[in-house]
Amino acid sequence: MIRRILVTGTVLTVLFFVLGIRLSGRLDLIASNPNPLIRHFAPTWRSLKKILDVPYILASTFRSSDLPIYHITLSASDRARLIDNLPNYPRENRLTEEFKQSAKAEFRSDNYFTDDARVRYRGVSPNHWNAVKKSWQINLPDESPLGARTVYRFFLPEDKGWVLAKLNEYRAKKFGLLTPEISYAWIAVDKVDAGIYYLIEGWEEYFLERNKHPIGPIFANENVSTTGVDLYRASSIDLWENRFDPNRPGHEYEALAYFLELVENASDEEFEQALPHSLNLPKFYRWMLVATLSNSTHQGNIANQNVYFNSADGKLEPVSFDTALARIDGPIDLSKTRLVNRAMQIPRFRAEFTALVRDYVSNPANLESDLAFYDETKKTITGAIMDDTKKVQTSFEVFRLIQSEREIVEHNFQALKKMVDSDGGLNFKFAEETYPLARRPFQKNLFVSFISTFATRDEFLARNLQFRAGKENNTIILSAGTHIFARDVIVPKGQRLVIEPGSTLQFAPGVSLISYSPIEARGTAQSPIRIGRLVYNIPWGVFAAVNTDGENHFNYVYADGGKDDTINGIYFSGTLSFHDADIEFTNGSVARAGADDGIHIQSAKGIIRNSTFSQNSMDAIDIDFARGEDSIFENNIFRETGGDAMDLSFSEMTIRDSTVTDCGDKGVSVGEASNPQIKNITVTRCFFGVAVKDRSHAIISNSSFKENKVGIGLYRKKPYFVAGGTAEIINSIFQDNKEKVTTDEFSSVQIHEK
Incomplete structure (x- = not known):
């Protein structure tokens, strides 16, 4: 009798396991059945099928998980x-803005604690919130970040593939793309384990700063119903939002408006000519490579767009995130993403992308490294998967899915290799649409300044009569003499602008000159180049260089009375502005700048020597993300500066042999992870002689600080940098300062006296 019971029990157990494994996927659909009576049994089924996890729970006792725990x-x-505010599923199946109420909560991790966190459920699709285990978003107080973050986003791993999201992040980083940091974490809610999650970096400014990108908009689609949505139409611009300023309407972003009009309505010829000047093509191709390796159409015309506008080069670049996975069993479907669909129909762009794919899949080491990373990632989370009793899937289903997706990753690599080797190129399925989609011509008249960036020399000269052609085919010359500019001038890419000694440029109020080509402005002591106001006491705009392919040289250039401007979506804060454009500025001067900066250098190398800066309303020189370590400011004089004489962010460089007198704030501001060497400078009558802050380190030697409120101050200004400033002060003199050196609890200093 006992034997019969044991045999029957064993048979029933095996039968339950087999049927459970076979039918699990189908029975999971109970949760989305429109009949509430059937749906009522979804929790019961989810509990019953956990019996299948018993062997894994036993096995987990021999494994350990060291994932960080968040409470x-x-x-x-x-x-x-929070639960009551969720959509009435399945009748309402999207977590749109009206359902995103938050609640005050405690949030704890290791030594971190706050009782002022705002928490809510997150995730548009119902799989994020229609079971016991839900996705979470945590917003911490700005003044109390955890590490560098105030936004913690916890996603269900099954939503993005238990290992796949990490693999896509790994590939994106390998290709030099912007992509949020992804890690694994364990959550406990009200002291009850909720299981393993993806912890994905939030959309914060630090995301750009840690990637050494200027702060700028990341355009994404609004979280609205996707029914009838077509993001890549000019008329859909207000369906886009800036993740850093979601309340500002999309139509206020000129670069986005131009881009959507270009994708929707330009002819093929216009599209081919303009796209490289609006979109960072090398990064676009690499973003496409991540998506193509996964055969993903998830980032399409209706949703899941993240596109960053880089104010350094004035171009858009896609952010690699939320890439899905599908098996390649035929042509690659591009019909759901218009930007890609259009680009790959242009032979030049298609050939360039195909070459990138061929290069990647022709090297077996790339697949080996991808799979090795995949396997190692799986190994690190195996114990946590088995420990997680709140997940909807059983551990058997999870490991089967992980293996299945690994096989698809390998298959897709080989399928692409076969395409480029045997078929001679990539096979695409295109959308059945012709351009312009709006049945009207491309509206060039609305975007003249953008189109001017790639005009021919003849087109430029016909529009700007002050200039003449040089002997070389790509040279534009501004001759000696006085030139009046009543409207903005855009010097196109592919040229070289030469401003002759003895030139005087007078700009009407608010008028600017922006050059996308290198500038040679080499004046002499006897015949300097002067840039200034046409109307007394009314500022003009800016004189700027953007994304120039060569260095810019300014010698004996005197700039006076400029301010700021926004052109082609780029905000220029300096009278002289250099974005992604290396500058050597010698023997010159900048005076009476009316906005943030006299000279602003961004994502470029800056050499400024033997120059004078006076009566500038804010900072005299501002350098952000200095290119390399060769930037140098030396033998300069600063007088009566409203803000900082020199302001450094994310830069390694040298400052030496300079004098600062009477500045409203700092002689040298060393901020945002900068590492300068400061030698032989004298700072007199400023608030700070030098301020070192926010994970910056300065070596200050043989310098003098006189009559300042604080000689050298070290502190943390922005909490997300975690650390303050550190400095070594060597053989320097402090005289008549109210305070010699000050530090806060996050900072430290070493002083080596003479």
């Missing part, structure tokens, strides 16, 4: 309110 604690009423 969320809510009141019972707030927890109930």
Whole structure:
């Protein structure tokens, strides 16, 4: 009798496991059945099928997980309110803005604690929130970040592939793309384990700064119903938002408006000519490579767009995120993403992308490294997967899925290799649409300044009569003499602008000159080049260089009375501005700048020597993301500066042999992870002689600080940098400062006296 019971029990157990494994996927659909009576049994089924996890739970006792643990604690009423505010699923199946109520909660991790976190459920699709285990978003107080972050986003791993999201992040980083950091974490909610999650970096400014990109908009689609949505149409511009300023309407972003009009309505010839000047093509191709290796159409015309506008080069670049996976069993479907669909129909762009794919898949080491990373990632989370009793899938299903996706990753690599080797190129399925989609011509008249960036020399000269052609085919010359500019001038890419000694440029109020080509402005002591106001006491705009392919040289250039401007979506904060354009500025001067900076250098090398800066309203020189370590400011004089004489962010460089007198803020501001060497400078009557802050380190030697409120100050200004400033002060003199050196709790200093 006992034997019969054991045999029957064994048979029933095996039968339950077999049927459970075979039918699990189908029975999971109970949760989305429109009949509420059937749907009522979804939790019961999810609990029953956990019996399948018993062997894995036993096995997990022999494995350990060292994932970081995050604790969320809510009141019972707030927890109930969050649940009550969820969509009425399945009748309502999207978590749109009206369902994103948050609640105050405690949030704890290791030594971090706050009782002022704002927490809510997150994720548009119902798989994020229609079961016991839900995706979470945590917003910490700005003044109390955890590490460098105030936004913690916890995603269900099954939503993005248990290992796949990490593989795509690995590939994106390998290709030099912007991509959010992804890691694994364990969550406990009200002291109850919720299981393993993806922790994905939020859309914060630090995301750009840690990638050494200037702060700028990341354009994404609004979280609205995708029914009837077509993002890549000019008329859809207000369906886009800037992740850093979601309340500002999309139509206020000129670069985005131009881009959408270009993709939708330019002819093939216009599209081919203009796209490289609007979109960073090398990064676009690499972004496409990540998507193509996964055969992903997830980032398409209806949703999941993330596109960054880089103010250094004035171009858009896609952010690699949320890439799905599908098996390649035929042509690669481009019909759901118009930008890619259009680009790959241009033979030149298609050939360039195909060459990139061929180069990647022709090297077996690339597949080996991808799979090795995949396997190692799986190994690190195996214990946590088995420990997680709240996940909807069983451990058997999870490991089967991980293996299945690994096989697809390998298959897709080989399928692409076969395409480029045997078929001679990539096979695409295109959308059945012709351009312009709006049945009207490309509206060039609305975007003249953008189109001017790639005009021919003859087109430029016909529009700007002050200039003449040089002997070389790509040279544009501004001759000696006085030239009046009543409207903006855009010097196109592919040229060389030469401003002759003895030239005087007078700009009407608010008028600017922007050059996308290298500038040679080599005046002499006897015949300097002067850039200034046409109307007394009313500022003009800016004189700027953007994304020039060569260095810019300014010698004996005197600039006076400029301010700022926004052109082609780029904000120029300096009277002289250099974005992704190396500059050597010698024997010159900048005076009476009316906006943030006299000279602003961004994502470029800056050499400024033997020059004078006076009566500038804010900073005299501002350098952000200095290119390389060769930037140098030396033998300069600064007088009566409203803000900082020199302001450094994310830069390694040298400052030496300079004098600063009477500045409203700092002689040298060393911020945002900068590492300068400062030698033999004298700073008199400023608030700070030198300020070192926000994970910066300065070596200050043989310098003098006189009559300042603080000789040298070290502190943390922005909490997300975690650390303050550090400095070594060597053989320097402090005289009549109210305070010699100050530090806060996050900073430190070493002083080596003479």
